Amino acid sequence: MLFLKSTSVTKAPGIYEVDIAAKPPGKTYGVYMATDPDNPPSAVLEALASAGFVKTHSSGYTHKDRGKVLDLHFQKDGTDLFKGWKPEEAEANMAQINSIFNGVGITVTPRVMSLAEAYA
Template sequence: MLFLKTTSVTKAPGIYEVDIAAKPPGKTFGVYMATDPDNPPTAVLQALAAGGFQQTHSSGYTHKDRGKVLDLHFQKDGTDLFKGWKPEEAEANMAIINKIFTDIGVTVTPRVMSLAEAYA
């Protein structure tokens, strides 16, 4: 679950927060979004699917400010060891992610999770 301060502000229609993160060692990134279940970001979800990203997690909850939230996680398998991304796959997949979010005005900053965060 993403740390979400409020549901009164969105980064884009239907999207409260976006995190592009990888478990250590940081070669294969996932897309983590906190979305508005009553106003889903359909175009983004379709673009992720078209880019080969598969939804791996979906969990709804009510935020402390009473707004509804749907956490969604997406992954894309690579051809490296343990389905990781090879360098050329990482470059292509990150270009897809950047285009999807840049097209809706959201700047993403990929990061590598801490060990505690990745395996909590």
Template sequence: MLFLKSTTVTKAPGIYEVDVAAKPPGKTFGVFMATDPDNPPNAVLAALAELGFESVHQQNYVHRDKGKVLDMHFQKDGTDLFKGWKAEECTSNLAALDALFGNVGIKITPRVMSLAEAYA
């Protein structure tokens, strides 16, 4: 679940927050989004599906400021060991995500999670 400060401001229509993160060692990234369930970012969700990212988790909750949130996690299998991404897959997938979110005005910064965060 992403840490949201508020649901009064969106980064793009229907999107409160986006995190592109990988568990250590950091070759295969997932997309974590906090969205507005009453105003879903359908174009972004469709584009993620076209890129091969599949929804692996969804959870609705009410933020402390009373706004509704749908927390969504997406992943894409690769061709490396344990369905991970090879180096060239990582490069092309991150470039595609950067373009997708850049088109809606969101700058992504891919990161590697800490061990505590990844396995909590």
């Protein structure tokens, strides 16, 4: 679950927050989004699916300010060991992620999770 201060502010229509993160050692990134279930970001969801990202988690909850939130997680398997991304796959996949989110005005900053966060 992504930390949201408020559900009254969105980064793009239907998107409260986006996190592009990888578990250590940081070779394969996932897309984590907090979305508005009543106004889903359909174009972004379709673009992720077209790029080969598969939804691996979906969980709804009510935020403390009473707004509804749907957490969505997406992964894309690579061809390296344990379905990781090879360097050329990482470059292509990150370009796709950037293109998808830049298209709706969101700049993403990929990060590697801490061990505690990744395996909590």
